Amino acid sequence: MAEHEQGLATLAKDPVCGMSVDPATSAHAFEFAGQTYRFCCAGCRTKFEVNPQRYLAPPAEPPPAALGLASAIHTCPMHPEVRQLGPGACPDCGMALEPAAPTLEEGPNPELADFTRRLWIAAGLTAPVMALDLAGDMLGVPAAWNAWAQAALATPVVLWAGWPFFQRGWASLLRRRLNMFTLIGLGVGVAWLWSLTQMARGGAVYFEAAAAIVTLALAGQVLELRARQRAGGAIRALLSLTPKTARRIGDDGHDHEVPLVSIRVGDRLRLRPGEKVPVDGVALEGLAYIDESLMTGEPTPVEKPPGARLVGGSLNRSGALVMLAERVGGDTALAHIVTAVAEAQRSRAPIQRLADRVSGWFVPAVLVAAAVAALAWFALGPEPRAGHALLAAVSVLIVACPCALGLATPMSVTVGVGRGAQAGILVRDAEALERLAETSVLVLDKTGTLTEGRPSLAALQPAPGVSETELLRLAASLERASEHPLADALTAAARQRGVALTDAAAFAGVIGKGVTGAIDGARVAVGSATLMADEGADVGPLDAWADARRGEGATVVFVACERMTIGAIAIADAVKPGAAEALAALRADGLRLVMITGDARATALAVAAQLGIDEVEAEASPQVKAARVAALKAGGARVAMAGDGVNDAPALAAADVGIAMGGGADVAVASAGVTLPGGDIAALVRARRLARATLANIRQNLAFAFVYNAAGVPIAAGALWPLFHVLLSPQIAAAAMAASSVSVIANALRLRRARL
Numbered sequence: 048m049a050e051h052e053q054g055l056a057t058l059a060k061d062p063v064c065g066m067s068v069d070p071a072t073s074a075h076a077f078e079f080a081g082q083t084y085r086f087c088c089a090g091c092r093t094k095f096e097v098n099p100q101r102y103l104a105p106p107a108e109p110p111p112a113a114l115g116l117a118s119a120i121h122t123c124p125m126h127p128e129v130r131q132l133g134p135g136a137c138p139d140c141g142m143a144l145e146p147a148a149p150t151l152e153e154g155p156n157p158e159l160a161d162f163t164r165r166l167w168i169a170a171g172l173t174a175p176v177m178a179l180d181l182a183g184d185m186l187g188v189p190a191a192w193n194a195w196a197q198a199a200l201a202t203p204v205v206l207w208a209g210w211p212f213f214q215r216g217w218a219s220l221l222r223r224r225l226n227m228f229t230l231i232g233l234g235v236g237v238a239w240l241w242s243l244t245q246m247a248r249g250g251a252v253y254f255e256a257a258a259a260i261v262t263l264a265l266a267g268q269v270l271e272l273r274a275r276q277r278a279g280g281a282i283r284a285l286l287s288l289t290p291k292t293a294r295r296i297g298d299d300g301h302d303h304e305v306p307l308v309s310i311r312v313g314d315r316l317r318l319r320p321g322e323k324v325p326v327d328g329v330a331l332e333g334l335a336y337i338d339e340s341l342m343t344g345e346p347t348p349v350e351k352p353p354g355a356r357l358v359g360g361s362l363n364r365s366g367a368l369v370m371l372a373e374r375v376g377g378d379t380a381l382a383h384i385v386t387a388v389a390e391a392q393r394s395r396a397p398i399q400r401l402a403d404r405v406s407g408w409f410v411p412a413v414l415v416a417a418a419v420a421a422l423a424w425f426a427l428g429p430e431p432r433a434g435h436a437l438l439a440a441v442s443v444l445i446v447a448c449p450c451a452l453g454l455a456t457p458m459s460v461t462v463g464v465g466r467g468a469q470a471g472i473l474v475r476d477a478e479a480l481e482r483l484a485e486t487s488v489l490v491l492d493k494t495g496t497l498t499e500g501r502p503s504l505a506a507l508q509p510a511p512g513v514s515e516t517e518l519l520r521l522a523a524s525l526e527r528a529s530e531h532p533l534a535d536a537l538t539a540a541a542r543q544r545g546v547a548l549t550d551a552a553a554f555a556g557v558i559g560k561g562v563t564g565a566i567d568g569a570r571v572a573v574g575s576a577t578l579m580a581d582e583g584a585d586v587g588p589l590d591a592w593a594d595a596r597r598g599e600g601a602t603v604v605f606v607a608c609e610r611m612t613i614g615a616i617a618i619a620d621a622v623k624p625g626a627a628e629a630l631a632a633l634r635a636d637g638l639r640l641v642m643i644t645g646d647a648r649a650t651a652l653a654v655a656a657q658l659g660i661d662e663v664e665a666e667a668s669p670q671v672k673a674a675r676v677a678a679l680k681a682g683g684a685r686v687a688m689a690g691d692g693v694n695d696a697p698a699l700a701a702a703d704v705g706i707a708m709g710g711g712a713d714v715a716v717a718s719a720g721v722t723l724p725g726g727d728i729a730a731l732v733r734a735r736r737l738a739r740a741t742l743a744n745i746r747q748n749l750a751f752a753f754v755y756n757a758a759g760v761p762i763a764a765g766a767l768w769p770l771f772h773v774l775l776s777p778q779i780a781a782a783a784m785a786a787s788s789v790s791v792i793a794n795a796l797r798l799r800r801a802r803l
Contacts, residue, residue: 059084059085060085061084061085061086061087062084062086062095063086063092063095068085068086068087070085075087075092076092077092077095079095120132120146121134121135121144121145121146122144122145122146123137123139123140123142123144123145126139126140129144131144134157134158136214136215136218138218138222138224139224139226140224140226140227140453141215141216141218141219141226141227141228143158143272156272156276158272159269159272159273159276161211162211162265162268162269162272163269165207165208165211165265166208166262166265166266166269168203168204168207168208169204169208169209169258169261169262169265170262170266172200172201172203172204172208172258173200173201173204173255173258173259173261173262175196175200176197176200176201176204176254176255176258176259177255177258177259179193179196179197179200179255180197180254180255190249191249194242194246194252194254195246197242197252197254197255198242198243198246198252198254200254200258201239201242201254201255201257201258202239202254204257204258204261204262205235205236205239205257205258205261208261208262208265209231209232209235209261209264209265212228212231212232212235212261212264213232213235213236215228215232216228216229216230216231216232216233217232225410225411225414226410226449227410227448227449227450227453229410230410230413230414230444230445230447230448231260231264231444231445231448233414233444234260234440234441234444234445234777235257235260235261237437237440237441237444238253238254238256238257238260238437238441238777239254239257241253241437242254242257250431250434251431251434253434253437253438253441253777255778256438256441256776256777256778257777259777259778259781260441260445260777260778260780260781262781263778263781263782263784263785264445264781264784264785266785267450267784267785267788267789270785270788270789270792271450271454271788271789271792274458274789274792274793274795274796286385288323288360288361288381289307289323289325289359289360289381290307290322290323290325291306291307292304292305292306292307292325293305293307293310293316293325293326294316294317294318294319294322295309295310295314295315295316295317296314296315296316296317296369302317307325307326308376310325310326310372310375311372311375312372312373312374312375313371313372314371314372315331315369315370315371315372316328316369316370316371316372317367317368317369317370318335318357318363318367318368318369318370319363319367320335320363320364320365320366320367321362321363321364322362322363323359323360323361323362323363324337324357324358324359324360324361324362324363324370325359325372326359326372326373326374326375326379327356327357327358327359327372327373327374327375327378327379327380328356328357328359328370328371328372328373328374329354329355329356329357329370329371329373330351330352330353330354330355330357330368330369330370331353331368331369331370331371332353332368332369333353333366333367333368333369334350334351334352334353334366334368335350335351335363335364335365335366335367335368336348336349336350336351336363336364336365336366337349337351337357337358337361337362337363337364338361338362338363338364339358339361339725348364348365351366351368353368357370358379358380358381359374359379359380359381360379360381380724384468384473384724388464388465388468388473388474390475390476397478397481398456398481398742398745398746398749409447409449409452409756410449413443413444413447413760414444416443416447416760416764417439417440417441417443417444417764418440419764420436420439420440420443420763420764420765421436421437421439421440422436423436423439423764423765424436424439424765428765428768435765435774438774438776438777439763439764439765439774441777441780442763442764442774442775442776442777442779442780443760443763443764443780445763445777445780445781445784446759446760446762446763446775446780446781446783446784447756447759447760447763448784449752449756450784450787450788451748451751451752451755451756451787451788451790451791452749452752452753452756454748454788454791454792454795455745455748455749455751455752455791456477456745456748456749458748458791458792458795458796459741459744459745459748459794459795459798460477460480460741460745461795462744462795462796462798462799463480463737463740463741463744463798463801464477464480465799466737466798466799466801466803467480467734467737470730470733470737470803471723471724471725471727471730471733472721472723472730472733472734472737473721473722473723473724474720474721475719475720475721475722476720478720479704479720479721480721480737480738480741480742481738481741481742481745482685482687482703482704482720483687483704483706483720483721483734483735483738484735484738484739484741484742485685485703485742486638486685486686486687486703486704486735487637487638487639487684487685487686488638488639488640488641488679488684488685488686488687489633489638489639489640489641489686489687489688489689489731490641490642490643490672490675490676490679490686490687490688490689490698490702491640491641491642491643491660491688491689491690492642492643492644492672492688492689492690492691492695492698492708493642493644493646493650493651493654494602494620494644494646495690495691495708495709495726496689496690496691496708496726496728497622497623497626497642497654497658497728498620498621498622498623498654499620499621499622499623500620500691500709500726501535501536501620502533502535502536502602502618502619502620503536503539503540503618503619503620504519504536504537504539504540504616504617504618505596505601505617505618505619506596506601506616506617507519507614507615507616507617508589508592508593508614508615508616508617509613509614510588510589510612510613510614513613513614516544516546517613518606518613518614518616519537519540519541519544519546519616520541520546520547520548520549521566521571521573521606521608521613522537522571522573522604522606522616523537523538523540523541523546523548524548524549524550524551524566524571525551525554525562525563525564525566525571525573526538526562526573527548527551528551528554528562528564529554529556529562531562533602533604533618534562536618537573537616537618549566549567551564551565551566551571552564552565552566553565557574557578557581558668558669559575559645559667559668559669560574560575560577560578560581560668561573561574561575561578561604562574563578563582566608569608569609570608570609570610571606571607571608572584572606572607573604573605573606573607574604574605575604575605575645575647575666576593576605576647577666578605579605579607579612582607582610583610584605584607584610584611584612585612586605586612586615588612589605589612589614589615592615593605593615593617593647594649596617597647597648597649597650597653598649598653599619599653600619600620600622600650600653600654600657601617601618601619601620601650602617602618602619602620602646602647602650603615603616603617603618603647603650604616604618622654622657622658623726623727623728625727625728625729626658626728627657627658627659628729629728629729629731629732630658630659630660630728631659632732633731633732633735634659636732636735638735639662639684640660640661640662641660641662641663641664641675641679642654642655642660642662642663642664643663643664643667643671643672643675643676643698644663644664644665644666644667645665645666645667645668645669645672646665646666647665647666648663648665648666650665651663651665652665669695669696669697669698670697672688672695672697672698673697673698673700673701675698676688676698676701676702677701680701680702680703685703686702686703687702687703687704687705687706688701688702688704688705688706689705689706689707689708689731690705690706690707690708691707691708691709691726699719704719704720704721705719705720705721706719706720706721706722706723706731706734707719707721707722707723708723708726709723709724709725709726721734732803733803736801736802736803737801737803740798740801740803741798744794744795744797744798747794748791748794748795751787751790751791751794752787752791755783755787759780759783759787762775763775763780
């Protein structure tokens with residue numbers, strides 16, 4: 048034992064494949080950085096020689112499956128609450144489970160490959176069965192030989208090609224969760240077993256019906272699986288945005304092309320024209336024009352000078368720069384988007400509750416209907432009564448399979464959410480999409496929502512005895528610790544004017560009012576007139592100046608030092624381009640628009656006048672915003688709230704659906720059901736159109752599924768016989784069942800081409 052352990056200790060590890068190699072016998076070695084590495088074969092050595100760093104770098108933390116690694120967790124596309132390790136069938140509906148996290152390197156769908164193989168073999172065997180049934184006499188085949196030939200051809204179709212239906216049908220009985228596979232398995236099994244017994248007696252056989260049902264059901268399953276793959280195209284398109292490699296600048300100053308998974312936070316990366324940004328980060332050197340349409344939905348390139356933020360997956364249209372990696376792997380914005388889209392596609396819309404309630408009693412009702420139809424034909428029908436009873440029962444079982452009903456909502460949600468992701472609209476779940484479609488009132492914040500959110504200094508008005516430089520120094524020194532857009536405007540102005548800033552002490556933010564702190568030992572406050580009143584500072588002498596600036600659309604903040612007002616500062620925030628046109632489109636769509644802002648009333652009214660908004664509530668605290676939203680809901684309105692700041696979070700949460708504009712504050716995004724990463728008002732129009740198109744598509748699918756089943760069951764049971772002497776055959780019932788699923792899927796896929 049000791050000798051064995053000693054032998055293991057002397058073995059080397061192949062850095063490429065990980066195999067243990069005996070240095071004494073290995074003929075493949077390579078020296079790198081003063082160390083000799085051993086290999087199991089020449090192929091591994093060659094790979095190592097080309098790029099040693101690839102195999103010597105410490106293993107990267109595996110990114111989530113959303114970035115390309117398959118997830119072990121599988122879930123049902125129609126019942127997302129079903130989750131298990133590894134593939135399998137859903138215990139509720141029998142459908143094949145899918146990976147919970149989408150992947151780019153997905154291989155062939157094993158179930159699709161299996162069902163396709165079964166379909167081709169079943170079709171090849173079913174065709175001669177149908178020919179023998181329809182033209183056996185014309186071909187001169189004796190009846191006994193005909194029946195045996197049909198049995199020989201149909202039995203492999205039923206017992207092999209149709210075996211998955213029997214497996215899932217039996218599982219549904221054991222779990223007492225009856226579903227479409229219960230009906231298919233029962234219908235096929237009854238037709239096949241009855242034919243076996245009749246063959247021995249010389250009676251009529253229905254092997255062609257059993258084989259045709261299996262073949263057509265397989266065809267429906269194959270078409271459905273292919274459509275589900277196409278519905279996931281939006282996520283695969285997002286995943287494909289991430290490059291597989293990046294150009295890392297080494298300590299020696301040279302570029303090294305390395306796999307994306309080896310990139311670490313703090314790495315310096317070079318981005319050349321035509322390349323995709325590998326990870327999230329910040330530009331260090333150079334200048335480039337980046338297409339960020341994956342985040343904004345707008346293809347116009349954005350200028351990225353040093354200090355600008357870069358989003359992984361965006362495309363460098365022109366220019367070159369060096370960037371610093373800040374978020375990698377599963378922490379990137381694109382990874383979060385992919386995960387959010389995947390979760391939203393599996394969410395359930397409230398409208399689906401109707402389908403869920405119906406499905407709960409539908410299959411048992413179909414079983415009862417099939418039994419009643421069989422008894423009625425056996426007791427009252429023409430000869431051969433037993434044959435007619437069998438055909439009616441099997442037709443009812445097959446035509447009433449609730450696959451179209453189950454697919455109606457999930458397919459529309461999957462395609463709609465994916466279409467939104469391509470248009471720069473991130474939907475948290477299907478419920479948010481449905482609520483947005485039914486919205487009657489849209490509440491809008493001003494700063495960062497209707498305006499650019501990048502204010503700039505417009506004017507300074509110091510009190511007598513105070514210089515503009517001192518006023519700006521005190522205000523910017525205090526605001527430097529704040530994340531508010533107005534703070535950025537003040538610090539930027541100070542930097543441009545060369546004003547030296549001082550560190551603030553005892554900094555405190557007063558949400559909706561301003562900030563306070565100490566500068567050089569003196570208490571300083573910067574904010575609204577309300578904050579000045581709280582401080583005991585009189586703003587009266589500056590009121591007229593402030594009102595004039597607000598009338599021009601600027602925001603005015605007052606500055607107090609030691610509880611005395613020392614001046615006022617006007618900060619302008621331009622209205623977003625295209626905002627007026629977008630709001631006009633929303634108004635034409637029947638939405639009532641309301642602006643609720645914490646800004647001064649004069650400023651709010653000036654912006655509202657530019658945008659054609661009639662209802663304005665200004666100087667509203669976060670609590671007032673939320674209360675106003677609640678009041679609108681109490682009045683019977685369906686309310687959507689659009690905002691981007693911390694002070695908007697309560698209102699976003701109180702609304703029927705919250706809409707986070709742009710990157711926004713994390714708490715705002717967390718409170719929202721819909722996120723528009725680009726912050727473009729036009730994206731609000733696209734989101735509304737997407738929501739309405741998706742909800743209309745769901746309703747169309749549900750209506751079709753209900754009408755189909757309502758009409759199909761009585762026709763299959765024989766409702767047309769008294770008038771037309773027509774009895775629906777099981778083959779036609781199976782074709783109609785497959786056609787119903789295909790119709791629902793095709794209608795849902797139309798959303799991929801929806802004009803937004």
